Amino acid sequence: MHYRIKEKICRKFECNLLVVCSQHIILCQEKRLQCLSFTSVKEKEWLMESLIRYIKVIGGPPGREGLLVGLKNGAILKIFVDNPFAITLLKLSTSVRCLDMSTSRNKLAVVDEHNTCLVYDINTKELLFQEPNANSVAWNTQCEDMLCFSGSGYLNIKASNFPVHQQKLQGFVVGYNGSKIFCLHVYSMSAVEVPQSAPMYQYLERKMFKEAYQIACLGVTDNDWRDLATEALEGLDFDTAKKAFIRIRDLRYLELINSIEERKKRGESDNELFLADVHAYQGKFHDAAKLYKRTGHQPRALSMYTDLRMFEYAKEFVGSTDPKNTRMLMAKQADWAKSSKEPRAAAEMYLSAGEHLKAIDIIGEHGWADMLIDIARKLDKAEREPLAKCAAYFKQLQHHGYASETYAKMGDQQALVQLHVDARHWDEAFSLAEKHTQLKDLVYVPYAQWLAENDRFEEAQKAFHKAGRQNEAVKVLEQLTHNAVGESRFNDAGYYYWMLSMQCLDIARDSEEQEAEMRRKFEVFQRLAELYHVYHSIQRYTDEPFSSHMPETLFNICRFLLNNLTKDVPLGISKVNTLYALAKQSRKLGAFKLARYSYEKLQELHIPSRFQEAIELGSLTVRSKPFHDSEDLIEDMMCYRCSTTNPLLNSQGSICINCKQPFIYSSSSYEVLPLVQFYLEEGVGDEEAVCLIDLEVPHTEKGSGAGWQDRSAGESQTMTLENGTEEDPEDDPFTAKMSFEQGGSHFVPVRVSRAVLRSMSRRDVLIKRWPLPLQWEYFRSLLPDVSITMCPTCFKMFHSEDYELLVLQHNCCPYCRRPIDEPN
Known part of the structure; x- marks a missing residue:
């Protein structure tokens, strides 16, 4: 292996192994160890009796770290960087492949050439245990009794003398810290999170709660913490249980442990009594009662059963031999029923006593619909007050089926209709309204209001009309019409105005006082309906790129609209759009005189910018046309009564001149x-x-x-x-x-x-x-x-x-x- 240390120059060193300390680099070459500073100065050198197979830094103060050295002849040495002498720790009969020392420096783990992991006590040189199929080993730096070793594609974790826990893992273990294992696979170093649940449960099985707590601190799940806390509590190791419950923030059990510690300070020492309290907290009431009885604390067991409203068990526990306790039990049961601390039992007792109203109040307030319907079905239909109260609670609890059944049993059709209306069950409400016509207003008026709230105005108007609420129907239509005009839906506006006119006609027929007013409104709305119906085509022609109408039709529509706009112009109808459409169609059909008139009228109005250029151009070009209209168009305006030919536009309206x-x-x-x-x-x-x-x-x-x-x-x-x-x-x-x-x-x-x-x-x-x-x-x-x-x-x-x-x-x-x- 070739390594270079760069300061001012680069130097080349030959070595087989290399480790780095805080201030030194340790080089291994065959039997020789050299200690170099970071400036490439050789400070020390050690010569071994055999080839060096493994080196590991085991920590220490900066500049004084310790090294573990394993030799081929089986010797294991400890060397300090600042000490020229090596210390022999152990001599094996086989070559060393890997080794590590525990955090307390009391145990040594060695992997020999036979792939066996050997663990020795350094002080006594005693072999503590050995495990097969190992190629590397590492002690847990946070737990003295835990180590892991790898081999044959498995990771093995061993705690104390317990069996090994295995899981698949490729590579060589080089470090073990808490729940993290550092593994070298080929050239990649990875950190693997390993849960410590398995070794923790191994300690729990031996009732070694403190050791299990130490393992749990390395990393386990909340369920594992709860199991540890529960086992320690049942084993009366309150200190460990308290620490574990703090981890999972279980205040209920912490209060129990605090109470037991306070009692122990006051001199109590009966562990069976403490265990009985633990069983009571865990819901093991019968076990708790047996321990209370064994320790001579029967009143505690009786109090536990009565607090739990387990009166049958309390009676069996007391028996008939102790009249005093029996009377006390009955008194507690009566007090509980009166105060309704357990309302279901209290309601049952009220029912047994025939106090139906009190029972219904308790059941209804707590929302127990199953009990309430049982009561309603058992009551006679003549008992209207409790039945009405049951129905009211059903309605409050949104159980409309039960409420409907109860009202039907009472024969209260009005309340039944109101129930369906409140629940928006319109089909059922309409069915009842058909059978009982006097209830029609109770159905159609709310239905119409609901439709109006949900923007279904046309249906709302019809519902008001069916209910006989003509004024409301007219208001809905007026709102519909106003919305349609505001949204430029003029075809809908015309339709709504026509409906309004017919609604006014109905009112005029039914009310003599309003007949004159409604007839006047009928005529107004009929006129507006036709104007908006006509203007819809003009608006579509001016705003949309295509038109489905023939030029003759648009020409007639524009003339009709202008002939009928002799008075005030209705909201939303634009004279500009109408005159613009008329001018264009007049030019197409040869009515040049009318086109010129239209352009002149447009000049007197406020013209939108989108029409400005077209109107100015049309006004100029129309002057090149003849100053008269097509004879065919004029002949079409003949009066069929007097045969008079009328102008294309008439200021008097749509009548013969x-x-x-x-x-x-x-x-x-x-x-x-x-x-x-x-x-x-x-x-x-x-x-x-x-x-x-x-x-x-x-x-x-x-x-x-x-x-x-x-x-x-x-x-x-x-x-x-x-x-x-x-x-x-x-x-x-x-x-x-x-x-x-x-x-x-x-x-x-x-x-x-x-x-x-x-x-x-x-x-x-x-x-x-x-x-x-x-x-x-x-x-x-x-x-x-x-x-x-x-x-x-x-x-x-x-x-x-x-x-x-x-x-x-x-x-x-x-x-x-x-x-x-x-x-x-």
Whole structure:
């Protein structure tokens, strides 16, 4: 081996073994040992009688360390660095492979060339024990009686004279400190944590508690510490037990040990009595009682049993020979039952005495549902007070099944409904409400409030409506509508406003005092519903990159909205978006005059930055277009009553500028439908009017003889003309009546008599059958070949093809969202 010590120059030394001390380096070459300082100065040299096989530093003061040297001839020497003379410790008959000395310098462990670990007493030179299959050995530096040796792929740990504890480990043991073993495998040094449980239990089996405690200090688990503490306590080694219990922080047993030590200081010395106390703490009550009896301390045993409420064992222990102790036992049992220190037993005693209410209070306060249901089932249904108390405790303990059973036994349906409502068991509550209609408010009102709290507002509104709480239902809908507008969900806002209008109609029908106010709100909400429904398409067109509407539809929608925004603009509806959409569609369709008007109106408004450039560019480019609108678009605005052509935008609203007749729009394309509303003359009722219209006999058609075909889809009404010709308007009394009653500056409605009704065809008439307090509305189609469909719920008119397409897309009415398969 070649080692170099670098100071100012490097020197080369030949050696077989080398160890390092605090101030020296020890070199071994064959039989020679040399002691060099760190400056490469040779201070001492020892010459041995045989080849040196092993060297180990065994510690000592700095500069005066001791060395163990093993020779090939079996001699074991001890050398001090500051002493030139070697001390012979032992002479073996075989060569030495490894050796180590215990911390007290009293024992020497040697591994010879036969792989045998030999342990000698240094003072007497006596062989204490030997173990086979060893190649290296090391003493525990923290425990005098423990060593470990390795060999044949195993690590062997030996404590005192106990059997060896083995575990698999590759390498050579070079050190043993506490629970760590340092092992050299090839060129790698590793530290292995080895639990000391096995040697500790070896000492415990021999009742060597102090030695077991020393081993435990090297490293064992909490369970091992508890076993050591328990064994030492039962062996009456209170000092060791106290140290062990301190380790695991068991205050209960530390209090016991402290009590025993105090009693020993006062002169007590009966170990059996101490052991009885230990057994009592450990739960070995019968063993403790036997020891108490053997030592003449029967009162302690009796007190133990009574404190534990083990009255049967106490009675057996006392027997019938000692009346005084028997009376004392009964008195303690009665006091315990009265003070309820053991409430379950106290409750049982109260039940035996027939004090049901006191027993129920104790059981309910402690939450013993099993005992409580037994009591409730045994009680007669006439005992309402204890049954009610049982049910109240079940409800408090969240045992709703038991509470339901108890209320059912009492026959208290109101309390049962309230129980289901509080537990949110809505199905059971609804089932009871159907059987007992007087309890409906107890179910639907809390259910609606719960739905509203969980953001299920539409269901909450319906629940309030079912409960008859119309005002609450309206409040929920108003909140829904406000949220929808704030979140730009204008389609939902329109739907909620329609629901609000119908809710107001219900209130008006049920309350005469609120009829006028509710009818006014109905009209307001109907108007807002249609405005938000229409604005939804505009908002999607301006905010989203694609639109599902045709330019003509968007054009009509914008005009309809602007014609109806003659008063205040509702919250969330933007005139800028509407005029911007109208300007773009007007240019596409050739309505350049209207487009120019729209751009001029936009200049008067606050325009968002995202539209600023497009509006300015459009305002400039539209000036290059003709200053008039497309004739096709203008012709579409003809009034079907007076044949007056109306402007595309009308400041007066959606009415004819000549006869003031309101336009009827398709609620999908918002084209003007060929319908004229008419009214009944005084004295003609709705039922009579329908009967008169139904009396009409179909006219014989000219030409091919084909006639009008009436088709219906569910509750909807549809009018179509199959290969026929239109009836001569001069022969139609309604047409004459309509032309005759046109007024000047004021709107004059068309009123029809019984004769006119009789002349009408049922296929030409659409009726909005509004519920009370509203009146029915009648409309006459002037172009029967135009197929029109009316929703039977919201009474909105559609071109039949548009309506069928929308129903196929949504499976419901596009306006009121009534499922198409739902009965009206």
